[in-house]
Structure formats: structure tokens, C-alpha cells
Amino acid sequence: MSTTPWARQAIEDTGFERIIEAGLGKGPQDCLGIDLHTIPAARGASTIWQSTATGEAEISQPAYRRLLAERGDQCGTVRLAGRSIGAPFVGAVAATLVVAEFMRLAMGARRYEVISCHLRDLGNRTVIQGAAWTPYNPGTVALDGLPPRPERK
Numbered sequence: 597m598s599t600t601p602w603a604r605q606a607i608e609d610t611g612f613e614r615i616i617e618a619g620l621g622k623g624p625q626d627c628l629g630i631d632l633h634t635i636p637a638a639r640g641a642s643t644i645w646q647s648t649a650t651g652e653a654e655i656s657q658p659a660y661r662r663l664l665a666e667r668g669d670q671c672g673t674v675r676l677a678g679r680s681i682g683a684p685f686v687g688a689v690a691a692t693l694v695v696a697e698f699m700r701l702a703m704g705a706r707r708y709e710v711i712s713c714h715l716r717d718l719g720n721r722t723v724i725q726g727a728a729w730t731p732y733n734p735g736t737v738a739l740d741g742l743p744p745r746p747e748r749k
Contacts, residue, residue, distance in 0.1 A: 704731030
């Protein structure tokens, strides 16, 4: 097993002060899953994503077994079985959550360190709120003649 960290494990070492990342579920059972993290957080990236093991792809599903029997291509079947299966609306919901976190950052509102949900059942979700970050909006500039905005507490 390689000791090189995955991109997510090393995300804190990129030099960015604030990071908002989201990932979609994997496989046919979790294709509606979404995980969002804001970093830095109470748990570091190397703790959140401890394992670098890739594991074996699941080829016990009937369609994968049939493909393997028809083609005889174990490698291609495993690559197909190991790919994430998703629908565009899952990415759209994840993107909406990321934009919402960016808006919280821009306004200095309290953020969410973790949002983990499954679109099949939003009532069963994990949401961990974090402290507010200092407001940051790189798309604005001060206008001459206007008083500065008051600090938020």
C-alpha cells in the first residue's frame, strides 16, 4: 500500500485558508449520497479520510457477473463496477450546498463543518455546525465616500 496521501487527506496542505469540498456517494446503493466538509475543522482531513486502501470492487451484482461471463474481461469489469454511479440532480444538490457554504463564508455566518445526507431520506442526515469564519467576499470592493461596514460579532 502506498504511503502517498490521497488528495483529500492532503487538502489542508494546499495553502488555502478555507476549503469547501463535497463528494458524491459511490456505487449503486449510495448513488444518492452527499458529503460536504469545510476545512479547517475540529477534525482534520487526515483524520476524516484515514484509509488509503482502495478495497476490491463489488462484482457480485447480476449485471456485473453477466458482463464478466460475456466478456471475460476481469479488469474492465472491475473498473466498471468500481466507478461511482450518479445522477445529475445529485451533483446539482451537492453544488447548491457548496454555494450555500460559500455564501455563509461571504457573510460571516455560522458554517457547517459536515453535512452528510442521502437524498432518499433527508430526515436521516448528519449536520455538524462549526464556528463562523471571518467574513470574506473577494468579489466586492469598498466604495469611496461610504462608511465602512460594522464588524459582526
